[in-house]
Amino acid sequence: MDDLYRDYILDHYKHPRNFGELEPHDLEARELNPLCGDELGVQIRVKDGRIDELRFQGHGCAISQAAASIASEELRGMPLDEAAALEADWMLDLLGIPVSATRRKCALLNLKVVRGAVSGESDWPR
């Protein structure tokens, strides 16, 4: 068994949850991974100050796609202020695999997009 490419990572990569378009939506954001040109977008529907529904769009490596898929399951129902304050460790713990310094950007791309959609900030992680 590979340390990085575990079964659940490959499963999320091949069958990403909550991918596609979400219409109508209240929030959206899109980001590029400057390392490889991969692109990830998110659309979010808000209800009572919480993420009611979300969908990711885009393409990328197994790490960035699996991270977005795994995160999407946790993000549904989360209060917006809580989502806006999520930090890198939240994502890395959820992924549960050793992510090298160069792949960190892949792993965190979805969180960057979500934080951008929820709070409008574009300079995370600093």
Add this chain to the structure above:
Amino acid sequence: MQQLAESSLNLALEFPILARRPGGRALTYLDSSSSSQKPRAVLEALNEHYSQHNANVHRGLYSLAREADAAYQAARERIASFTGAQEHGTIFTKNATEAINLVAYAWGRANVGAGGAVLITQMEHHANVVPWQILCAERGAQLRYLEIDERGEISLEALDSELARGDVRLVAFAHVSNVLGTINPVAEVVARAHAAGALALVDGAQAVPQMPVDVGALDADFYAWTGHKAYGPTGIGVLHGRTEILEQMPPFLTGGDMISSVDFFESTWNELPHKFEAGTPPIAEAVGLAAAVDFLSAIGMPRVRAHEQALTAYMLERLAEVPGLAVVGPPEAERRGGLASFTIEGVHAHDIAELADRAGVCLRAGHHCAQPLMRRLGVSATARASVAVHTEPADIDALIGALHGAREVFGL
């Protein structure tokens, strides 16, 4: 295979780093297009310079400084001679990127204006895209792209029709594409540019390390390349410029060493090439790069090219065995440089490179600083394997094994 065996250079032992065994495995370095490894001769030249002849140049009156001066001067002679360029028109920069920026700022600002155009190709590295974007935006000029066809090549007919519009001031293009491997017909493009009253700049960063390059015969007005891809140190690039044009150009970076005299409010410029080398130049790096071109000359560039072409043919043949693998660029080894960029269906380029690394195989993965090209190709990233003088068929076999392994991990 016979041609392969005949072309083998048996140079791996000349590269100390190749003795490393990361994770207990042989190091298979297939990323020379990004940065080459350094032969012992270059490491020794750097060590010898710093331990025996180190001083600043153009200033000292002591014998050590004269030795440094002589070493720097001799390095320029050897490097200019290696590429068939004029010594006075051979300028040392930080890298190829700075060499192109030098032309964009110093020549471009004075010669490209409203109504003018800069013509580049869709296969350019960002280093030969962004400076022209900035220049054209600043000067109200037009930036236009020569399209590539399905084989990843440009067409001279399309070039002719672009030039016929009469507004092109400069054609800037890669000698060898760092993604497609395409070898562009430099002499033909330059001749057509000149006939249309335009100048030509060639990005030779990939070409100089792997094939004979004669800047004089190519007749390019500017030819830029970099040391670290040509078995030399990082921190040095080369710009060969036509001296008549360089003479007319204002300086780029300014300060020490590039002046003739400095008054309180104005200055006059030093003669070529020093006018374009502000501040203490890359002295040891020039000495190291001269050792690198001597190393290449001793092998002979036609032999380097024959070796890398045979290996590339072998690599293309073996890559075709991997299911779902698609190579971009010209299919024939004789029409491309020593590299292959590819995608594998179901495995992202990053994951290919990560898994190849587990087998000790170093690949580049990503957009290769050529995002407009990636968009044209309709892919976000490719993996790239590039060969060098020290590459052997066994390195290609290791690559193929690693790619099969990557597909297995992904359950393909």
